[in-house]
Amino acid sequence: MSEYRTTAREFLAAMATEKRITLLMEIRAYPEVWGAIAMRVMRWRFRRRAQRRAFMNATVVCAGCGWTFPPSYLHRLMGMVGPGTMLIGAVPGGEEFARTKRCTRCESEQCLLVYERLGPRDITEQDVDILEEFWRAEARAWWAGREKDTAICDVCNVRVPRDEGGVVGAGRMLNCESCMSRTMDEALYRLREDPYYYGPTELSKARAFKETLTESDASEAMSGRFGDSGEDALLIVDGLADTMNGPSGEDGEPAGIVGRFRRLFGRGA
Numbered sequence: 001m002s003e004y005r006t007t008a009r010e011f012l013a014a015m016a017t018e019k020r021i022t023l024l025m026e027i028r029a030y031p032e033v034w035g036a037i038a039m040r041v042m043r044w045r046f047r048r049r050a051q052r053r054a055f056m057n058a059t060v061v062c063a064g065c066g067w068t069f070p071p072s073y074l075h076r077l078m079g080m081v082g083p084g085t086m087l088i089g090a091v092p093g094g095e096e097f098a099r100t101k102r103c104t105r106c107e108s109e110q111c112l113l114v115y116e117r118l119g120p121r122d123i124t125e126q127d128v129d130i131l132e133e134f135w136r137a138e139a140r141a142w143w144a145g146r147e148k149d150t151a152i153c154d155v156c157n158v159r160v161p162r163d164e165g166g167v168v169g170a171g172r173m174l175n176c177e178s179c180m181s182r183t184m185d186e187a188l189y190r191l192r193e194d195p196y197y198y199g200p201t202e203l204s205k206a207r208a209f210k211e212t213l214t215e216s217d218a219s220e221a222m223s224g225r226f227g228d229s230g231e232d233a234l235l236i237v238d239g240l241a242d243t244m245n246g247p248s249g250e251d252g253e254p255a256g257i258v259g260r261f262r263r264l265f266g267r268g269a
């Protein structure tokens with residue numbers, strides 16, 4: 001763990017001032033890096049609740065393709081779930097991910113730990129509209145894979161006709177139209193009280209969904225997702241410095257991971 005002591009200290013120091021921190025590392029380093037930071041964050045106990053909470057809800061994204069790794073993948077990588085253990089409802093590929101330490105979609109060996117401390121003032125009414133749109137789209141996708149023409153509302157047990165309602169939150173609760181409007185009426189309050197109320201990544205997923213609808217370029221969507229204000233702290237795990245300095249591409253943008261970063265975060269060359 002001592003190998004990542006500096007990284008952990010820098011990360012903690014950044015947490016004091018930055019709302020968004022992105023940490024690039026090799027996937028195989030993740031358990032140790034995460035552990036080194038978590039150990040120190042746990043010591044805060046009742047202090048710095050917002051920071052602690054944001055760290056525990058940080059997401060891990062593939063540095064190659066931008067895919068957010070499912071929690072089950074990370075649990076396997078951390079050795080919290082042994083090989084050969086079946087996880088009900090988990091996204092397939094977790095065992096392979098833990099074994100190869102590579103993204104199962106693009107084979108990248110690097111990932112980004114994305115920490116985002118959302119405060120009440122970061123939540124707007126527009127976020128509520130975006131969430132509703134996202135949850136309704138989730139419902140339509142869910143209906144599309146279903147043969148029956150009705151389903152039961154997970155909240156009030158009434159019948160929901162095909163293509164109606166929304167699939168709400170990380171718990172994926174099917175809401176009928178009337179439950180949906182109640183959910184949306186209280187959403188702004190809930191989110192201002194607790195930005196992670198609907199699940200650790202629900203809001204960022206919904207924001208990314210909206211960006212993808214409005215921007216045809218996927219990389220643009222990513223930059224909207226992780227912020228374009230240039231205020232993101234970028235921490236780099238020791239030993240990755242060489243891969244950060246690839247040759248420049250034809251368009252003047254550095255190739256490889258640095259170029260990707262600049263696009264992700266809107267940083268100038």
Ligand SMILES: [Zn+2]
Pocket residue numbers: 062063064065066067103104105106107108
């Ligand atoms: Zn990938």
Ligand SMILES: [Zn+2]
Pocket residue numbers: 153154155156157158175176177178179180
């Ligand atoms: Zn209902």
